[in-house]
Amino acid sequence: MLFIKNAKIYTMAGEVIENGCILVENGKIKEIGTDLVAPLDAQVIDGEGKNVFPGFIDAHCHIGMWEEGIGFEGADGNEMTDPVTPHLRAIDALNPRDEAFENAIKGGVTTAATGPGSANVIGGTFSVIKLHGNRIDDMIVKETLAMKCAFGENPKRVYNDKKMMPSTRMGTAAKLRETLAKTVEYRDKKVAAGGDASKMPTYDMKLEAMLPVINKEIPLKAHAHRADDIFTSIRIAKEFDVLLTLEHCTEGHLIADQLAKEGYPAIIGPSFGNKSKFELNQKTFDTPGVLHKAGVKIAIMTDSPVIPLEYLPMAAALAHKAGLEEMEALKCISINAAEILGVDDRIGSIEVGKDADLVVWEGHPFDLQARVAFTLINGEVVYQK
Structure with missing residues (x-):
């Protein structure tokens, strides 16, 4: 007590x-x-x-996936050998002994949504975890939070170098559509079989992992910085009637009124640091305030290790400095984050x-x-x- x-x-x-x-x-x-x-x-x-x-809660990061001060041995966030890997699970890569966990706790951050990076069109599942413990199984708040997918520069850059599809934004969208369509077909065959093993489709681990998406049990967690990529993610979510959260949403302030009408929540960031690639050229701490005023439900992320997790309050403070009201900025790293992640009954x-x-x-x-x-x-x- x-x-x-x-x-x-x-x-x-x-x-x-x-x-x-x-x-x-x-x-x-x-x-x-x-x-x-x-x-x-x-x-x-x-x-x-x-x-x-x-x-405080970080609604999108990669803590434990890229360990501090290690390099390749501790880099487990991107399986860059196949653009479609929905069967990967964050919990199988997380190392709670990484010093980033202790640093986050010292900075007042107690919970994080963590998972695969954005090299693949479909990267695998995110989990929500508490940041204290020595066994990840005992730290889980929500094991299967969302299915990570990515638009824009990252997947096309990775697979263009390998002379594979996708090497264009069209290819990225097509790969995601193809997987969603195959999952719908797979689900329907399973339903039609009615439990008759002889009529069941051949087991497919990738499509099994995608079933919760098609069944609207978990959202697509869509990495999208640029406005056109954000709209592509929304277009595909509507086509297949699936849930969606907008991750990064870097150019969200340019399309705020349209995003408010669509009604999808946005997890914004990382807004601190240099513009390391072209699709970040509109990056600004104004984005959270503009989206909030338009009526979009928002949270703020570090995308750790891009910004170390302990600086999550700093990221919210800089959004406040840029125009987001103080209490709303605090909500972005507490109750808003919990609600978007679907864990507000606990934290x-x-x-x-x-x-x-x-x-x-x-x-x-x-x-x-x-x-x-x-x-x-x-x-x-x-x-x-």
């Missing part, structure tokens, strides 16, 4: 509580209020002069019954001088300054 007292609590559920208290029991938030009394057997954290936030805000993923800050997380005093994951203190 753990008790936090005398803190300013940013619940991210609509209220900020001055001089508040939080009681944690069995890894969950049991009580929140201003006049609570600490149980005699509780560990007490005095939050006087400090701020408490829910653990993303400080509410009774949710996981006790809490961070006690000395200062405001948007202040570069602020420090994390304590990080809790599932009610356990996993970092103390």
Whole structure:
């Protein structure tokens, strides 16, 4: 049992509580209020002069897929031998002993959606994980979050070098359509077989992995920077009636009103750093504010290791500096991220019954001088300054 007292609590559920208290029991938030009394057997954290936030959430990164300071031996994010690899799973590449996990926790980030990179048209499945533990199986919040797919420069560059399809944007779209169409046919044959093994189609691991997409159980997580690539991802999602989240959405500010009408959520970034390729030439921290004002549901990503995960609050702060309201910027790395990932029943805000993923800050997380005093994951203190 753990008790936090005398803190300013940013619940991210609509209220900020001055001089508040939080009681944690069995890894969950049991009580929140201003006049609570600490149980005699509780560990007490005095939050006087400090701020408490829910653990921040990165809705799109590759933590554990490209390990810190290793190079090839720790680079497991892109299987660049086949443009269509939906049967790959993030959990089989994640190394929780990578120092990036500890660094993220020290920076107040407790949860991440992580998975394959964007070399392939279809790269495999993302997972949502807590960032503390030594066995990935015990850290999973949502094992099969989404199916990664990619548009634009990356897949065409990789496979043009191999003299394979796709070497154009047309080829990328065709490869994705082909796989979705084959999955629909495969599903329909399985249904028609009615359980008769003799009539079942030959087992296909790739198409089995795509069935949750076609059945609208998980979305396509679509890497798309440029406006035309964003619209291609939407066009294909509509053709096959599948769920979709827009990842990166770098030129989203140029088409904000149209994206608002389409209704797909956008996970924006990484907006910090140089414009390393042509399709990033419109990159700006204005994008989150413009999309929010247009009515698009947004979160902010680091795309770690592009931006180290511990700098997620900095990325949100720079979006705030560029015009996104402070509370909306905070939501982009807490409750909005949780809702887009479909895990808001457990994390993303400080509410009774949710996981006790809490961070006690000395200062405001948007202040570069602020420090994390304590990080809790599932009610356990996993970092103390």
